[in-house]
Structure formats: C-alpha cells, structure tokens
Amino acid sequence: MKKKLIALTLTALMGFSVLAGCGGNQAAEGDEAAGESTEPKIVRHNLGADPQTIDPALNTAVDGAIFLVNVFEGLCKTDENEKAIPGMAESWEVSEDGLTYTFKLRDAKWSDGEPVKAQDFEFAWKRALDPTTAAEYAYQMYYLKGGEAFNSGEATIDEVGVKAIDDKTLEVVLESPTPYFLELTAFPTYFPVRKDIVEADPEGWALNMETYISNGPFKAVEWSHNDVLKVVKNENYYDADSIQLDGIDFYMIVEESTGMSAYESGEIDYLEHIPTDQIPTLQESHEDFEIQPYLGTYFYVFNTTKEPVNDPKVRKALTLAIDRQAIVDVVTKGGQKPASGFVPSGMTLSDGSDFREKGGDFGIPATANVEEAKKLLAEAGYPDGQGFPTIEVMYNTLEAHKAIAEAIQEMWKQNLGINVELRNEEWKVFQETRTQGDFIIARHGWIGDYVDPMTFLDMWLSNSGNNDADWFNDEYDKLIADSKKAEGADRDALMLQAEKLMMDANITMPIYYYTKPTLLKSYVKGVHFSPLGFVFYHNATIEK
Known part of the structure; x- marks a missing residue:
C-alpha cells in the first residue's frame, strides 16, 4: 500500500x-x-x-x-481479483491512445450529505502533488500529465492533467498509457477530499472526527x-x-x-499479529485460523549514506550471512518463503510468466553463504570482522520484529564476527526516524499498492518519498521512466533490468515474502x- x-x-x-x-x-x-x-x-x-x-x-x-x-471510495473500487469496477465513477471512456480518461460520477454524497463532485477529486489529486503537502506518495501521481513537473516545481498546478469539466465529469490526462491506472484510482492516495473541509483546518481536519468527512x-x-x-x-x-x-x-x-x-x-x-510460537498449534486445530495471501516482501533497508554500510561489499556480506530458511522455519512459522529478490512471487509479466521466476535469485541462497560473505567483508577491509564498528539495527516495537532482529544479530555475530546493537521505537516515531534517514540499518516491509511489479520498483526512484535507502541512480531512474512508456516484452525487460540494478547495488536485504496469518x-x-x-x-x- x-x-x-x-x-x-x-x-x-x-x-x-x-x-x-x-x-x-x-x-x-x-x-x-x-x-x-x-x-x-x-x-x-x-x-x-x-x-x-x-x-x-x-x-x-x-x-x-x-x-x-x-x-472512503475512489473513482473505482476493486473486485475479488483486484480489478477495477465502478466506484464513485459509474462509467468512463478511454481515448484510443490510452492517454485521456473521462469519468462520469454517479449521484453520491459525502457523510455530511453534501454531493460528491468531480472538483473534489481534482482538488485531492493536486493537493497530493503539491510540494507543500509533502506527501511521500506524491510520486504515485506522476502518471498524471505534468504531475512530476508540478511536484518538483517545474510546472504550475494548472498544468496537471486532471480537470473537473463539470460537477459530474472528470477528465484525466496521463503522461503515457498505464495499464493499471484504473486500479490506481482505487488506492487511498487517489481518494477525494473536500476543499472546504481541508482548507478550513489543513493540519487538524483529519484529527477531528467532527470534520473528518468521508464518502x-x-x-x-x-x-x-x-x-x-x-x-x-x-x-x-x-x-x-x-x-x-x-x-x-x-x-x-x-x-x-x-x-x-x-x-x-x-x-x-479479528487479529493478525499472532504470537509466532502459537501459529503451528493454531494451524492444526483452530477453525478461525487462516493464512491469507499477501503480496509483499519483508526486508532490511540500508542507509547507503552511512558508514560502514555505504560500502556495497559490506551490504552484500551482511545479506549473504543470514539464514532465511531458519528465520521462516523457526521464528516466523507462518508459511513465509525465503526472499531471493525484491519483487515477490505473484507478479506477472506480459506473457503470463512470474516476474520472480524470470528475474532469478541474485545469488541469495535460502541458507547463509558464509564463505562468500566473509570474503566480501575482508575485501571491504574487515577480515573476520576485525575493525568492524558496532552497528545498530532499528525496528518498530513488535515481538515478531524483535525475534527476527535477535536471530539476525546472532547470525552476523557467528558468521562474520561483528557486533550489532538493537533499538526499537514505537510505530509513529519509527516511521519518522526511517523517513529522515536517522539509521544505519532499519526493518522495513513493502506490500504492493496494485498487482504489477512496478509497485515494488518505483519506490526506489531518486525522487520517491519512500526511498529510505537514500540511493540515487540516474540509470535506474531512466529504466523506470522508460518502462512506464513501454509495453509488452519491452516493458518486461526494462523492469527486470531495473530490479537487477537495485539488487546488485544491495540497497536492501530481502528476508522473506509475506503471508498473513489471521484469526477471524x-x-x-x-x-x-x-x-x-x-x-x-x-x-x-x-x-x-
């Protein structure tokens, strides 16, 4: 998301x-x-x-x-297959070139009884792009013509490709054809908000339930x-x-x-954060227990500007020195699979093949490759961990995160001879710490916003608000930009190249692909x- x-x-x-x-x-x-x-x-x-x-x-x-x-509800909702169906928009037309969408809104009301208008969508989308809003997900709106230019201060708000033609008609112009654009309109960043409500109290409207008007x-x-x-x-x-x-x-x-x-x-x-030691018993005997599918990757992110992880060899050594199979078998126990790349299984290419299978494993084994990890650490100047500074791993407070961090801490100690300290913060504080780059290594995770590999790839763009690795690569930016204009096999190839580039840079340490154990x-x-x-x-x- x-x-x-x-x-x-x-x-x-x-x-x-x-x-x-x-x-x-x-x-x-x-x-x-x-x-x-x-x-x-x-x-x-x-x-x-x-x-x-x-x-x-x-x-x-x-x-x-x-x-x-x-x-809230966007122009579209999604069905059980994550495909777009009518939401606030009862119908739409798409131009032959795939660039212009004309949405017709149904007769709908806000929770205070006021009518939902096309202007509410125009305001909300431009607000998300406005640099003064400081929305981390502003890049999710770069599909709109002029969206990125406005967000970066190179265009005016009137040049953004969204316009209310009248109260019930919204015209949207894209930078390039986007096969999943309708699904994007069901994503929270694309939800409408009321201009009169927001502008009356920009900082507090979403904190006061009396002014929290929704649709x-x-x-x-x-x-x-x-x-x-x-x-x-x-x-x-x-x-x-x-x-x-x-x-x-x-x-x-x-x-x-x-x-x-x-x-x-x-x-x-309903409960989804379940003590991991109880999962095997629940799976065997509790009728309420289910493991739901979850398109996401659990990983650690490196701050590529901070020593010693500013060295790609150090990042690669740390990545190779952990036993992912032991983590999912002994610690998480929820049917997770060891991660060998950043994009999880379940994302398909244009020919129907699985992106993960086509992309390969980047030499990341399910079990630790200690020999190669020690070799890389020595090449970085730390033979057998000698001279390697004590580093800190941050995670947000949760028993499961603590258990994983402790397991990795011990693996790095045993396999590389390095010392790691652990620090946890409550969720709100942790998010801010990670966003501000005040860490060396931090727990992270990403769940797809829509069912396409791009949702895992464009977060590492240089101008992405979610690029917590502080990794900036012009070649990567170009691959992503080109892939958003390409189609079919050409688009597939560009996305596969992009993932290889970010994985070769070792800006993240994938650990496992998510599942969601639940009790309902x-x-x-x-x-x-x-x-x-x-x-x-x-x-x-x-x-x-």
Whole structure:
C-alpha cells in the first residue's frame, strides 16, 4: 500500500480495560430469551497501533490504508481479483491512445450529505502533488500529465492533467498509457477530499472526527488515540442499503500476547499479529485460523549514506550471512518463503510468466553463504570482522520484529564476527526516524499498492518519498521512466533490468515474502482480504 508495510506498534495496553463495555455483538439476556439480538453488528478489529495519519494524501502504511478503504471510495473500487469496477465513477471512456480518461460520477454524497463532485477529486489529486503537502506518495501521481513537473516545481498546478469539466465529469490526462491506472484510482492516495473541509483546518481536519468527512460505506465517529478508532455505517453512502454492519471498532493492542488473550476471551473479533510460537498449534486445530495471501516482501533497508554500510561489499556480506530458511522455519512459522529478490512471487509479466521466476535469485541462497560473505567483508577491509564498528539495527516495537532482529544479530555475530546493537521505537516515531534517514540499518516491509511489479520498483526512484535507502541512480531512474512508456516484452525487460540494478547495488536485504496469518471469529461473514493488505468490510455481516 504502498503504502509502507507496518508492523503495528505502540505502548502495550495493560489488561483489557480498553475493551470493557464495548459489548461487541453479545445479545442482551432478554433478547436472547426472545430469540433475537438488538445489539448493533459491530466488528472489533485489532489494528494494532494508532495510524500515523488517516489523511488519504499522507498515509503510506497498511494500518492507515485498512481504515481508509472502509471510510472512503475512489473513482473505482476493486473486485475479488483486484480489478477495477465502478466506484464513485459509474462509467468512463478511454481515448484510443490510452492517454485521456473521462469519468462520469454517479449521484453520491459525502457523510455530511453534501454531493460528491468531480472538483473534489481534482482538488485531492493536486493537493497530493503539491510540494507543500509533502506527501511521500506524491510520486504515485506522476502518471498524471505534468504531475512530476508540478511536484518538483517545474510546472504550475494548472498544468496537471486532471480537470473537473463539470460537477459530474472528470477528465484525466496521463503522461503515457498505464495499464493499471484504473486500479490506481482505487488506492487511498487517489481518494477525494473536500476543499472546504481541508482548507478550513489543513493540519487538524483529519484529527477531528467532527470534520473528518468521508464518502465511503462507513464514517468515523470517535478516535481515542492508542485505544480505539470507531466507525459507523454511513447513511449517506450511495449503496448504504447493501451495508450490513452497523460499524467497526479498530482497536490498538500492540502486544501480540495481549491481543491473543483478547481474541480468546471474545473481546475482539479479528487479529493478525499472532504470537509466532502459537501459529503451528493454531494451524492444526483452530477453525478461525487462516493464512491469507499477501503480496509483499519483508526486508532490511540500508542507509547507503552511512558508514560502514555505504560500502556495497559490506551490504552484500551482511545479506549473504543470514539464514532465511531458519528465520521462516523457526521464528516466523507462518508459511513465509525465503526472499531471493525484491519483487515477490505473484507478479506477472506480459506473457503470463512470474516476474520472480524470470528475474532469478541474485545469488541469495535460502541458507547463509558464509564463505562468500566473509570474503566480501575482508575485501571491504574487515577480515573476520576485525575493525568492524558496532552497528545498530532499528525496528518498530513488535515481538515478531524483535525475534527476527535477535536471530539476525546472532547470525552476523557467528558468521562474520561483528557486533550489532538493537533499538526499537514505537510505530509513529519509527516511521519518522526511517523517513529522515536517522539509521544505519532499519526493518522495513513493502506490500504492493496494485498487482504489477512496478509497485515494488518505483519506490526506489531518486525522487520517491519512500526511498529510505537514500540511493540515487540516474540509470535506474531512466529504466523506470522508460518502462512506464513501454509495453509488452519491452516493458518486461526494462523492469527486470531495473530490479537487477537495485539488487546488485544491495540497497536492501530481502528476508522473506509475506503471508498473513489471521484469526477471524466464525460468526463474522463476508470479509474480503486483499493480497494487497486491505481488509474490506463492505459485504461483511455478523451471524449468531
């Protein structure tokens, strides 16, 4: 999403006081006797941590995105195959050259009853591109004609290729044909926001639930930070009659063991951060447990400007010296696969072949290649680790991240003779630390924003707000730019070259390809889990 993959954090909640009184979906005694329940149908979803932001233009994390896709709606939605279907736009036309899209908006309302207009999309998209907004995902809008030029200060806002022709007609002009553009319009960065609402309080509108106006099936009513974010059914949603839930309570229990206890005691209905030592038993015997597909890569990112990892040989040595198979077998235990490249399996090329299979493994074995790692470290000036400074690995607070970091710390000590210190920060602080480049090595993860290899590749552009490696390469930028203008086999070849270039530079250390172990109460029906990390409650209900 991209949105950055999060592993949800924050100060652990002690006990379950935050859940007390929520009642959830239990029927009152008298209602049960009558065979009916008058309790509202509210799903209790453990989001795990306070989202850093719920502003569609500023969010880059999966936790925020899960919330956003349930309270907002873009021009398109996506179906169960992640393909675009009508959302706020009831129809559209595409020019023969694939550059101009004309969207016709349906009659829809915001949660305060005001009509959704084409101008809301024009404002939102230009706001995301405006350099004063400082949106990390601004590059996701570079598909628009003039988008990159405006964001870099080389064009005016009026030159951006999005324009409201009238209240119900939005014209969009692209830089080049983009086969997944319709799917992009379902991504949170492309969601509409109201100009009058945002400009009345630019810094605070998304923090105050009274001004947090949305256009999706649910609307926010309460945000108790580090506790719960509550949404209820949006009666003004154009398809409100199809929404069966009365609401969703997004809780923020960060400790996996505490979340598990809350699930087992019936105080939450959905959990995805599960203690890894319990996964094998759950997989064998718990009817609520499932491993969902997840198009993402768990990795460590190197700050290529900081010693000693500014040396590519050091980065390669560190990459080769870890045993990925042991990590997924002994630590994570959720059916993950060792990562041999940055783009995960499941992304196809124009001929239908898998990008990962075609791209190869870049010499990264599932188990450690200690001999080659030690050779590279010696060539970098650190034979057997001698003279290598103690380095710090940062991760955001979560038991699973700690366990992985400790395993890697021990592998580097045993295989390379180097010392590593570990430091954790709560999620909001960690995101800022990593974005600002205040680290040497940091935990990272990336879940696809759409089903195409490009979603894993363009984050490393020199002008990408998500390029936490601080790696700038003109050749890479050109490969990505050229691939966005190419089609078919030519486009495939350019993307494969781009991944090889960034992998040869060793700016990241891929560890494994994600899966999503989940627990969902059996009485919650109709939830859609997207392999892109979204959890949709549009068709969900509670049956007891």
